[in-house]
Amino acid sequence: MIQGKGTAVFAGIAIGKAFLFSHSAGELPVFCGDVQKELQAFDSARETARQQLQLLFEKTKQELGEEQAMILDVQCMMLDDLDYIEAVQQQIQQGRSAAAAADAVGTVFSQQFADMDDDYMRARSVDVRDMAKRLTAILSGTNAELEITEPVVLLADDLSPSETVQLPKDNILAFVTCQGSTNSHTAILARMMSIPSLVQAQIPLNSTVQGKTIIVDGFEGCYYLDPDPDTLAKMQEKQKTAQQKQQLLEQYRGKPTISKSGKKVKLFANIGSPDDVAYVLKGDAEGVGLMRSEFLYLGREDFPTEQELFEAYRSVVEQLDGKELVIRTLDIGADKKVDYFGLEPEENPALGYRGIRICLKQPEIFRPQMRAIYRASAYGPVSAMFPMIASVQEVLAVKEFCKTIREELTAEAIPFGEVALGVMIETPAAAVISRELAKEVDFFSVGTNDLTQYTLAVDRQNEKLAEFCDTHHPAVLALLKMIVENAHAEGIWAGICGELGADTTLTEEFLKMGYDELSMSPAKVLEVRRIICESEE
Amino acid sequence: MKTIQYTIQDPMGIHARPAGLLAKEAGKYACNISVAVEDGTPVDAKRIMGVMRLAAKQGMQLNMTFDGADEEVAAAEFEEFLKENL
Secondary structure: OEEEEOEEEEOOEEEEEEEEOOOOOOOOOOOOOOHHHHHHHHHHHHHHHHHHHHHHHHHHHHHHOHHHHHHHHHHHHHOOOHHHHHHHHHHHHOOOOHHHHHHHHHHHHHHHHHOOOOHHHHHOHHHHHHHHHHHHHHHHOOOOOOOOOOOEEEEEOOOOHHHHHOOOHHHEEEEEEOOOOOOOHHHHHHHHHOOOEEEOOOOOOOHHHOOOEEEEEOOOOEEEEOOOHHHHHHHHHHHHHHHHHHHHHHHHOOOOOEOOOOOEOEEEEEEOOHHHHHHHHHOOOOEEEEEEHHHHOOOOOOOOOHHHHHHHHHHHHHHHOOOEEEEEOOOOEOOEOOHHHOOOOOOOHHHOOOOHHHHHHOHHHHHHHHHHHHHHHHHOOEEEEEOOOOOHHHHHHHHHHHHHHHHHHHHOOOOOOOEEEEEEEOOHHHHHOHHHHHOOOOEEEEOHHHHHHHHHOOOOOOHHHHHHOOOOOHHHHHHHHHHHHHHHHOOOEEEEOOHHHHOOOOHHHHHHHOOOEEEEOHHHHHHHHHHHHHOOO | OEEEEEEOOOOOOOOHHHHHHHHHHHOOOOOEEEEEEOOOOOEEOOOHHHHHHOOOOOOOEEEEEEEOOOHHHHHHHHHHHHHHHO
16 A cells, blocks of 8 residues: 555545556557658658647637637647657657657757746747657557546646546546646646545556556545555545535535525635536536636636637626626736736735736726626626725726726627626725725625735745634634625625635634625535524524 | 848737747748847747747847748738738
8 A cells, every 4th residue: 555645625535446647658669660661650640649639629619718729729830840840750760769759859849948938938848748748649559538438536747738628527536646736727627526636746656556446535635545455444434424424415405595593695606717607506506706707818828808708708697597696807916927918027926916906007908808797797697896906996996997898888889787896805905994995886705815814914825834824813803794794884795705705614603794695616515505504693 | 032120019929829820921931031039049930849939029129031032022921920910
């Protein structure tokens, strides 16, 4: 039995066969002895790769949108790069197999990109490697597309976006990756799919693990490879208990969220993209309390157009079929950087040029988004909320901006609905002046992650400070109480959309404070509903 | 031999896709086409990875050289191409 640790991204137990997702599966074929044959094999592999990439391009475009798909288009262009082709041909002429040459040259080229000074170009080294690995796989006779026919625990060093999109999601019990952060593509996917997964795992990835039984414990952040009978029995028991608990929660599906004393709370979900609505419905959330709109700006090379944004928002509205949707406007900056925004490096990004500050200073970025939000509101209920607000003036400026947008759309005869305008309360300043802010907006949503880090002056990215980051600090709870009281005093509703929203040890406290809405990862909804329904508050 | 200069307007500079488009466009002509950023080493404009490695940014000057039978046409059409795409 091998035992190891990792960072858990979703609580739960998975037990299954390990499937090693290897970018270069096993030994590469050796030189066949005929240069011409190897050269021909290389050419036909490029053709096969092109067809695969084109299919994948179409699939990705449908599932994730054109911007995500562009990565694949670039890889297609790289297949035709003469530098690459000639270097491979040269190696073949020196007596290497096409597979070995395609792989070796790919490694050299991707390293050249990895060594560049430019962040954006450095990130392209993954694309070069992706393209070369595809060729190598074709030439080795191992298909680059995954062939998973039974439920497995997927092990990988790391998964590229192009790999993530082609995973057969129905057959994956858990992910275990050596790289990746809790914000990586894989981690976000795991949380949405509600499968226990580990990133940053210390696990040996070699062919001996293939097919072995592996247990992933997403409660403790550890795994057991080839477990002994005792461990297996213990973990099966733990899995059963977790499943029974989940089973018990099923009786709360479709039930209204009302406490015993009759307090009603809206239980909403946090999402990032139109695809996530499926999980909202599966988790039985009553609406979407936070759509993190910046995901539509990530993983691409240029700003999304108004039409792209509009189509994404409309797709969410239509899928929600009458349920409420709160879209948070762009919260780029700080820990979420995008190259094409051309943001300068900052000493203190968390206190820097981000959120509403960018939108107010660069209306050319803000306008397409607000227009798209208003246009989507013609198809169902949509609210907008603005991040990083610290003053009444900012709110007035945003409202004025929205008024201009409405006038533009009216003048152009483009239909739009009523869009309630709210603010995120995530700076201590906003919490302190919440009574004044409440006079200007339709609702509040508290972003507890930032509110905590700003109130306690603790950087939440810094692991050394974990012990100082007391999310239940009395100062934070006092602000939370004050915010909801001020909201109600001015007749507007208040919700919580940060991580505390799903913190079941505080659910009753929030109920007592009077919060009207809690927004969380869709998989947590039933558990929180149970607590509220059982509460005497 | 023909040469043209162009200052990059695109806020993103020559990122992956424009590099691909540039290489594709260059591939349409028979003449040799090279591209350099300011006084840096020229690369073959018909090769996407080389063009990407220039890591050319907004405000930088591109120097393109055309050498061969169709250099006149190529240079003239590239002027248009650069204006439209970069």
